Amino acid sequence: MxxxxxxxxxxxxxxxxxxxxxxxxxxxxxxxxxxxxxxxxxxxxxxxxxxxxxxxxxxxxxVSVREPIVIPIISWVAAGDLREMPDLAFQHPIDTLTVSDLPQGEWCATTIRGDSMDRLSPEGSTIIFDVSDKMLMRGRPYLFSRRGEATFKLWEPEPIPHLAPYSTNPIHKPIFLNTDEEWNVIGRVRRSIYDFT
Structure with missing residues (x-):
């Protein structure tokens, strides 16, 4: 927030x-x-x-019906840099997306890499996240920056704070955080879009 x-x-x-x-x-x-x-x-x-x-x-x-808005789509790499260079990322999107019925926020989108969250968003999905919403709540999906790289996970504060995958692939394990590790909340993910081909 x-x-x-x-x-x-x-x-x-x-x-x-x-x-x-x-x-x-x-x-x-x-x-x-x-x-x-x-x-x-x-x-x-x-x-x-x-x-x-x-x-x-x-x-x-x-208000249940809102006017469509145009939001920037940024690269996965740029998403990892959002905390340090938010203006640069928003000024140089790789594309834009028109969406409707979103609450007030500061919206951005990026395309998912990997299958660690494929129960919510398969690889290739476009996730829409609010960079003004950083208040962590248990079990909600967020985009994080960890060691300067973006990662999409669920937030779980107990029993030890960790970033949890939500995947059909058992190879993915929780990421446990320690006080010495650099990580930040980029924003809360509120929507996922996936086109069948």
């Missing part, structure tokens, strides 16, 4: 506990609905969305 503030600035501005906020943000520690309401008020989103994802991120997202 983009608030325009760093973690340190959020802690200072809103008076939150630094360690608690960090653990809530990266999904290591669950938070209750009262905490969700406090975070929601600060970030101007819905508490229900933060707590369990059952409501739209913002109230205006309840």
């Amino acid at each position: 983009r608030s325009g503030l760093s973690q340190a600035q959020c802690v200072e501005r809103f008076g939150w506990n630094r360690n608690t906020f960090k653990s809530n943000l990266n999904g290591n520690t669950a938070f209750g609905f009262e905490a969700a309401k406090a975070y929601a008020a600060a970030f101007k989103v819905r508490a229900e969305w933060l707590y369990d994802g059952t409501e739209p991120m913002r109230a205006e997202a309840k």
Whole structure:
């Protein structure tokens, strides 16, 4: 989620506990609905969305029919660089895609490599993700940057935080994260498109 503030600035501005906020943000520690309401008020989103994802991120997202929008399609390599060079990736797409009925967000698309998530998105699928939505929720699909490379996985915070595959191929195993490893959330994947040939 983009608030325009760093973690340190959020802690200072809103008076939150630094360690608690960090653990809530990266999904290591669950938070209750009262905490969700406090975070929601600060970030101007819905508490229900933060707590369990059952409501739209913002109230205006309840509108069921939305005008089509054109979003950039970027390469898989560029997707891995989105955290460091977001403007460059958006300014130089390899193509565009017109889609409708998406909630408010900062949308981008890329084509899947590999079959580690083929139960949701077969290799060659186009996934649409929101780079403004970085609040991790258990069992939801996200695009991550790990060691500068993009990876599409489910987020699972317990028993040890890890990126989980969702595949028919048993070769794929969970990726367990440690504090020394560089990884970041690029955005939450909200749609997958696959054309049969």
